[in-house]
Amino acid sequence: MSPLQYIRALLTLLLAAPLTLLFSALTLGDIFLVRRSQQKVQVFPRTWGRLICRLAGAKVRIEGADNLAPDQTYIFVGNHVSQFDIFSFQGYFPHDFRWIAKKELFRIPLFGPAMLRSGIVPIDRSHGREALKSLNRAAEKIAGGTSVLIFPEGTRSPDGRLHPFKTGAVMLAIKAGVPVVPIGFNGTYSILPKGKLLPDHGEIIIRIGAPIPTDSYKSRDKQELADHLHDRVAQLLDSEKK
Numbered sequence: 001m002s003p004l005q006y007i008r009a010l011l012t013l014l015l016a017a018p019l020t021l022l023f024s025a026l027t028l029g030d031i032f033l034v035r036r037s038q039q040k041v042q043v044f045p046r047t048w049g050r051l052i053c054r055l056a057g058a059k060v061r062i063e064g065a066d067n068l069a070p071d072q073t074y075i076f077v078g079n080h081v082s083q084f085d086i087f088s089f090q091g092y093f094p095h096d097f098r099w100i101a102k103k104e105l106f107r108i109p110l111f112g113p114a115m116l117r118s119g120i121v122p123i124d125r126s127h128g129r130e131a132l133k134s135l136n137r138a139a140e141k142i143a144g145g146t147s148v149l150i151f152p153e154g155t156r157s158p159d160g161r162l163h164p165f166k167t168g169a170v171m172l173a174i175k176a177g178v179p180v181v182p183i184g185f186n187g188t189y190s191i192l193p194k195g196k197l198l199p200d201h202g203e204i205i206i207r208i209g210a211p212i213p214t215d216s217y218k219s220r221d222k223q224e225l226a227d228h229l230h231d232r233v234a235q236l237l238d239s240e241k242k
Contacts, residue, residue, distance in 0.1 A: 001200060005057060009198035012055040023048040024114035031117045038119040039096055045118065049091025057201030058084060058191050060092040064208035064236075068095050068181070073147050074211060075173045077229050078183035079237065080151035081160050082192045085185045088204045089149060097147040100138065100172075121148055135168075139175035149183070152226065160189035162234050165226040174217050174225065182209035182229060184236025207236040 001009065027044045053060055068074070076097065078085065098119045106112040106122055116122070121141055124134035142148055150172065152165035173180045184207040192199040209232055217225050 001198070005201055006198070008055060008057050009200070012052060012199055013197055015055065016052060019048060019051060021110055024111045027114040027118050028110070038117075041118055042096065045090050047091075049087045049089070051091075052087045053084070053091055053204070056084075056191065056199040058088065058187075058199070058204055059202075060088045060204045060206065062092060062094060062206050062208070065094045067208050067210050070095070072211075073142065073145050073178045074181045075142060075176060075178055076147065076149040076181050076183050077152055077165075077169075077173070077233065078149060079157065079162050079185055079233055080153050080155065081157045081185060082188035082194070083156075084188040084191050084199065084204060085151075088185070088188065088206060089183075093206065095147060097149055100148050100150050103134070119146065121146065135172060136175065139172055142172070142176035142178060147178075152229065156194040157189070158194050160193060162230065162237060165230045167222040167226050170222050170226040170229065171219065173214050174219060174222060177215050179211035179213050180225075180229060181211045182232035182236060183207070184209070184233055186236075186238050209233070209236050 023044045027041050030041050030044065074095070074097075076095075078089075098121055099115075100121050100123055101115060103122045103124050106116055121138045122134065123138050138148075150169045152169040153163045154166050154169075157163055184205075186205040186207065187203050190200065191202045191204065212229070212232065214225070
């Protein structure tokens with residue numbers, strides 16, 4: 001890493017948390033004082049994602065945007081190899097969407113309320129009745145017109161390669177009944193792999209695949225759909241990460 005990139009990386013690390021709090025406050029202020037819609041306040045998280053990418057020297061390119069219909073609701077399904085999956089998607093993805101986030105994050109002061117007010121969908125990742133209820137509520141919100149991104153691997157890949165998809169996330173797609181769009185994140189792992197603190201510079205390519213209808217799938221088909229989505233995401237990745 002060059003001295004210049006080291007400085008950029010250090011600034012990114014030091015400023016990430018303050019920027020997150022700042023844009024959380026701006027989001028809440030805009031909602032409560034200006035009273036803009038959830039869609040319009042997305043300018044703040046979008047700017048947040050772009051700032052962090054630019055601080056680190058990450059350039060983002062989108063491929064396959066013509067696969068998306070502007071007014072269609074989707075569930076986006078991607079591989080997860082880096083925190084820069086989140087920053088790049090939030091900053092540059094060309095379709096209105098919200099995140100699926102574990103309920104514990106909503107307890108964080110300022111950040112949690114901003115997430116809730118901006119439309120991020122909470123979900124209980126434990127087991128049992130409450131988890132099922134939260135899954136059903138999330139599916140209802142998606143079916144009502146809220147596109148979301150999910151990472152069916154469940155956590156960041158430790159080696160940058162695509163790992164098996166868990167069926168819990170796939171059940172959300174079946175319950176919501178909206179098309180699923182495979183997403184391939186390329187280049188994010190080399191910028192910031194799991195376990196590393198300082199990001200490197202580089203190019204991120206987010207590849208968007210063709211939507212897959214889910215209305216013919218039932219709960220009993222969740223493994224079949226998980227495997228199909230896994231294969232479709234793999235086709236969008238650079239060969240060494242499949």
